[in-house]
Amino acid sequence: MKFVTLILAAVVAIFAVDVGAASLATQHVATHGWLYYTLAGGGLVFGAALSATDLTLADWAKRLDPDGKVPVIVELLAQMNEVLIDMAWKEGNLPTGDRTTVRTGLPTVFWRLLNQGVPSSKSTTAQIDEQCGMLEGYSEVDKDLAMLNGNTSAFRLSEASSFLEAMNQEFVRVLFYGNGGVNPEQFTGLSTRYSLSTAGNGANVLKAGGAGADNASMWLVVWGPNTISGIFPKGSKAGLIHEDKGEVLLQSAGGVAGNKMVALIDRWQWKGGISLKDWRYVVRICNIDVSDLIANAGAQAALLTLMAKAVHRPPSLQVGRPVFYANRTVLEFLDIQTTAAVSVGAGITFANVDGQRKYEFRGIPIRTVDQLLETEALVA
Numbered sequence: 001m002k003f004v005t006l007i008l009a010a011v012v013a014i015f016a017v018d019v020g021a022a023s024l025a026t027q028h029v030a031t032h033g034w035l036y037y038t039l040a041g042g043g044l045v046f047g048a049a050l051s052a053t054d055l056t057l058a059d060w061a062k063r064l065d066p067d068g069k070v071p072v073i074v075e076l077l078a079q080m081n082e083v084l085i086d087m088a089w090k091e092g093n094l095p096t097g098d099r100t101t102v103r104t105g106l107p108t109v110f111w112r113l114l115n116q117g118v119p120s121s122k123s124t125t126a127q128i129d130e131q132c133g134m135l136e137g138y139s140e141v142d143k144d145l146a147m148l149n150g151n152t153s154a155f156r157l158s159e160a161s162s163f164l165e166a167m168n169q170e171f172v173r174v175l176f177y178g179n180g181g182v183n184p185e186q187f188t189g190l191s192t193r194y195s196l197s198t199a200g201n202g203a204n205v206l207k208a209g210g211a212g213a214d215n216a217s218m219w220l221v222v223w224g225p226n227t228i229s230g231i232f233p234k235g236s237k238a239g240l241i242h243e244d245k246g247e248v249l250l251q252s253a254g255g256v257a258g259n260k261m262v263a264l265i266d267r268w269q270w271k272g273g274i275s276l277k278d279w280r281y282v283v284r285i286c287n288i289d290v291s292d293l294i295a296n297a298g299a300q301a302a303l304l305t306l307m308a309k310a311v312h313r314p315p316s317l318q319v320g321r322p323v324f325y326a327n328r329t330v331l332e333f334l335d336i337q338t339t340a341a342v343s344v345g346a347g348i349t350f351a352n353v354d355g356q357r358k359y360e361f362r363g364i365p366i367r368t369v370d371q372l373l374e375t376e377a378l379v380a
Helices: 002-015 057-059 152-177 290-293 298-310 330-338
Strands: 089-091 099-107 124-131 133-140 205-207 217-222 226-233 239-253 262-275 282-291 321-326 346-354 354-361 364-368
Touching: 099 262, 124 262, 133 152, 152 239, 205 298, 217 226, 217 290, 217 298, 217 330, 282 290, 282 298, 282 330, 290 321, 290 330, 321 330, 330 354, 330 364
Parallel strands: 089 226, 205 282, 321 364
Antiparallel strands: 099 124, 133 262, 217 282, 217 321, 226 262, 239 262, 346 354, 354 364
16 A cells, blocks of 8 residues: 555665664654654663563574575565545644534524514534544564664564554554543544444444344445544644664563663554544444355345445535445455446446556445454444
């Protein structure tokens, strides 16, 4: 994805700098107007003990080619979470998130006769506070271990890519399934907000007729500043932040207690959440029974009908960027169901974007999100 490619390019530039420099330096690399990295090197400080989660010599040996070079690691755990490509982002108006004012009632108006007055009236509003979460991780490696064979930068970059992937996956998981009420360190995701078909926003919860606990969902999201967007706290940097802490003096976890060693420390942080200004611009197609879907049974064959219903729920699709999201199983079945129908104009079309074929439904892109589960509970 472009998102990950741009991040890796920035990290390569960061790790090309000599982390052993004695002076303190700060460098910002901006991408897409909201993605930043911060580099700070030099200085010895005392910290916590190096733990069992740190890279060892055995880990190093597993990352060397026969010629002693750090290889390109095959990322078998990498996922496709294309929602990060589409999300609109903005700075929140609170240090912890964003406050939105929504209109909850219209004033009363009257027909008037001559010589007769009418009463006054007013509208009503409410304020909603959206919170951000702090996603964070640290990488610690013995300096001498990282310097073996002179591949320090390549070795650290190989570990950096795994942190990028892990943070992308976790952010997308919380985007769809986070529950800020149960886990206050997270922000509240979409499934928690669209969890009941009889709620106030129940008109945008379309049930596909599934049963049991092997259900999946499709989502239609209209991204925009006045509909739904990603947010970062007021006064903070947007997107994933990397800090190269340089050389840090630590207490060794092995050997004699209190022994010290020099480690290279990297810190990763992402402050973010979502601001749902208008619930009408998100639609959930839920209760897609995966076992019935695979067997092509029952109501599960009506995905196109449900998608057609979904596009009529938002008041307008022109106020933002509408996109459909689903996991691979749902998209596989949708592909099988509609491939033959493309030529007869059944609503699914193919488009080329950057030389790649993309699915569209009535001009709306359909994207893959591997973090969308196939084990969702039944939505009532």
